[in-house]
Amino acid sequence: MDDDVSVDFGEDGLVPAVAQDAESGEVLMLAYVSPEALECTRETGRAHYYSRSRDELWEKGATSGHVQEIEEVRVDCDADTLLYLVAQEGGACHTGHRSCFYRTIEGENVGEEVYDPDDVYGDE
Amino acid sequence: MDDDVSVDFGEDGLVPAVAQDAESGEVLMLAYVSPEALECTRETGRAHYYSRSRDELWEKGATSGHVQEIEEVRVDCDADTLLYLVAQEGGACHTGHRSCFYRTIEGENVGEEVYDPDDVYGDE
Numbered sequence: 535m536d537d538d539v540s541v542d543f544g545e546d547g548l549v550p551a552v553a554q555d556a557e558s559g560e561v562l563m564l565a566y567v568s569p570e571a572l573e574c575t576r577e578t579g580r581a582h583y584y585s586r587s588r589d590e591l592w593e594k595g596a597t598s599g600h601v602q603e604i605e606e607v608r609v610d611c612d613a614d615t616l617l618y619l620v621a622q623e624g625g626a627c628h629t630g631h632r633s634c635f636y637r638t639i640e641g642e643n644v645g646e647e648v649y650d651p652d653d654v655y656g657d658e
Numbered sequence: 659m660d661d662d663v664s665v666d667f668g669e670d671g672l673v674p675a676v677a678q679d680a681e682s683g684e685v686l687m688l689a690y691v692s693p694e695a696l697e698c699t700r701e702t703g704r705a706h707y708y709s710r711s712r713d714e715l716w717e718k719g720a721t722s723g724h725v726q727e728i729e730e731v732r733v734d735c736d737a738d739t740l741l742y743l744v745a746q747e748g749g750a751c752h753t754g755h756r757s758c759f760y761r762t763i764e765g766e767n768v769g770e771e772v773y774d775p776d777d778v779y780g781d782e
Contacts (some may be wrong), residue, residue, distance in 0.1 A: 539761055539765050552685055563734065606762055608762055610759050611760070615688045635739075637663055638733070639733050
């Protein structure tokens with residue numbers, strides 16, 4: 535794959551990745567990606583990210599079952615941001631919403647709730 | 659506006675903002691936003707960002723005319739990422755493409771060219 539775009543992972547070794555529903559166009563979430571996470575994403579066809587708080591590689595949906603099947607990975611003009619076009623199983627957000635962007639900045643809830651997080655993550 | 663979501667600007671005082679075409683759903687670009695940039699965005703109804711390389715507040719389209727009229731600002735679950743829903747004048751990308759995400763990671767150009775950058779930014 536000689537013509538692959540060379541991603542600029544910068545000083546901290548991470549780039550932001552936007553996950554977008556490939557069918558509806560809904561922006562689902564933003565998370566960070568390391569070189570290893572990108573490699574896993576491309577090899578498995580399922581979205582992987584790097585958790586800055588837990589400091590580890592992370593497969594989206596590994597716990598919840600809400601995986602993201604990759605349809606395409608795009609790179610922006612500066613090659614320092616990724617766009618994952620995905621088929622989202624269930625909801626992207628741990629709050630039970632389809633998208634993490636379920637609130638306006640005025641605090642209005644405009645998102646769709648698609649599952650009960652207590653059923654997925656437990657309620658303790 | 660007491661119920662506004664309190665954005666977590668973190669250690670560096672910036673959050674990533676995804677700009678999405680409010681009508682087509684196309685993801686146009688990602689850039690960073692300071693508290694001042696967010697304030698200008700909300701006050702003027704046009705997208706403002708903070709340039710990390712130039713270290714300054716920046717109104718999208720101030721030079722090119724390719725402004726972004728804000729339809730809605732959304733905040734994600736962790737309140738550390740913004741989504742600007744915009745009406746994009748011309749193209750979001752300095753390369754002449756409608757979206758900055760005009761390439762797949764395999765290097766294929768899948769984007770729409772909407773203007774000649776030489777006409778907008780000069781060719782020197």
